[in-house]
Amino acid sequence: MTSSRSFVSRIVVPLLLSLCATTAMAQVTISNPWVRGTVGGMKATGAFMQIASRADTRLVGAASPAAKVVEVHEMAMVDNVMRMRAIAAIPVPAGRTVELKPGGYHVMLIDLVRPLEPGASVPITLTFEGKDGKRETVQVKAEVRPLTAGAGAGGPAPAAHGAAHQHGR
Numbered sequence: 001m002t003s004s005r006s007f008v009s010r011i012v013v014p015l016l017l018s019l020c021a022t023t024a025m026a027q028v029t030i031s032n033p034w035v036r037g038t039v040g041g042m043k044a045t046g047a048f049m050q051i052a053s054r055a056d057t058r059l060v061g062a063a064s065p066a067a068k069v070v071e072v073h074e075m076a077m078v079d080n081v082m083r084m085r086a087i088a089a090i091p092v093p094a095g096r097t098v099e100l101k102p103g104g105y106h107v108m109l110i111d112l113v114r115p116l117e118p119g120a121s122v123p124i125t126l127t128f129e130g131k132d133g134k135r136e137t138v139q140v141k142a143e144v145r146p147l148t149a150g151a152g153a154g155g156p157a158p159a160a161h162g163a164a165h166q167h168g169r
């Protein structure tokens with residue numbers, strides 16, 4: 001009996017605690033991740049998705065085997081011109097869905113390893129940092145959509161997007 005009790009306290013209790021910790025960490029949900037496909041010599045493109053979180057957090061970084069450099073970007077109108085720039089983080093308030101979309105926040109894939117053809121999927125690892133400084137990574141597989149996807153209503157032309165990016169570096 002004694003050995004059975006010590007088994008419970010030494011093995012089972014820590015296991016339960018670690019399961020709770022894991023559940024608490026899994027607070028970010030990503031929906032509909034996609035990447036704008038590329039043609040010809042395009043070396044950069046954007047990735048888009050919806051992000052929701054149960055607790056306040058921030059998207060502070062991303063990585064992908066499809067690109068040598070991955071940055072978090074925003075687009076904004078400056079003097080009537082749509083420009084993009086790298087930012088340190090995208091805030092994700094608890095209980096709200098933040099949309100990364102053409103013309104707004106996006107994850108920028110730079111120095112693509114190869115062209116991205118529609119129908120392929122691109123693995124992206126997203127890093128979130130909570131208020132307590134704890135980091136959580138989320139893996140997504142982003143579907144590659146045609147170059148023209150999402151280019152309506154205020155969205156920038158892909159060429160202008162790429163050019164603005166080159167300018168910014």
Ligand SMILES: [Cu+2]
Nearest residue numbers: 073084108165
């Ligand atoms: Cu960008």
